[in-house]
Amino acid sequence: MPQPFPDPDNRNPLTLPDGTRHQGTVFLRAAIDHPRIEVGEYSYASAHEPPDDWAASLAPYLYPHSPEKLIIGRFCQIADGVQFITASANHRHDGFSTYPFAVFDGGFAEGRASLPGPGRDTQLGHDIWIGEGARILPGAVIGSGAIVGAGAVVGGHVPPYSVVTGNPGRTRRRRFTSETIARLLEVAWWDWPIGDILTHETAICDADLTALERAAACVGAR
Structure with a gap:
């Protein structure tokens, strides 16, 4: 019998065979307390x-006073060494100097000329699934179901269910046809209660879209 699925507010949800908790795996919603980061369950x-x-x-450049946010949806999987280079890491590059003079004499609140304007949120x-050592650039928007390859450097908009690799990151292929992707986004299984997701785990992981759509009708009818 499977054990009960961990609570989304459990900081260390992975139990090793010896019964100890794996300290290197965390549910981010429980592990992060930052005013500019939003993380979905699981x-x-x-x-x-x-x-x-x-x-x-x-997100080493995302400060409590930063104007932008890092927004991560539900059921995302982030490997070792991944970093989100958010907009507060930027320098101005439209003038004669890129040097952030105001940073060094407490000029943040003054809107000084050497500071860039607010940047866009980074949204997942x-x-x-983001592979080991990937870098996500300021303002990137990554669609649901995407896979980002190890070491990729990704900016801009990544369509749902794309596979992105390389530097600069490029969409190599779509995981499914456009019709299937549209149907999957309509099903939106990640919004279901965790019990329903586990009940239909086989349909999700075996790519049985017909069964998944039947399940979605039942879940939505409650």
Whole structure:
């Protein structure tokens, strides 16, 4: 019999065979307390050497006073060494100098000329797998179901259910046909209660879209 699925607010949800909790895997919603980061239920990150501060490790340039946000949906999977380079890492590059003079004399609140304007939020949809060492650039929008390859450098808009690799990251292919992707986005299984998701785990993981759509009708009818 499978054990009960971990609560989404359980910081270390992975139990090893010896009964101990794996300290290098965390549900991010439980591990991060940062005013500019929003994380959906069951999204997790893993690290070979777990950091003391998961927010600083994942998004080192996102400060409590930053104007932008990092938004991560449900059921995302983030491998070791992934970093989100959010908009507060930017320098101005439209003038004669890129140097951030105001940073060094406390000029943040003054809107000084050497500071860039507010940047866009970085947004992840649901059920996204980001491979080891990937870099997500400021303002990237990654669609649900996408896979980002190890070491990829990704910016801009990544369509749902795409596979992105390389530097610069390029969409190599779609995981499914456009019709199937549209149907999957309509099903939106990640919005279901966890009990219903586990009940229909086989349909989700075996790509049985007909069974998944039948299940969605039942879940939605409650």
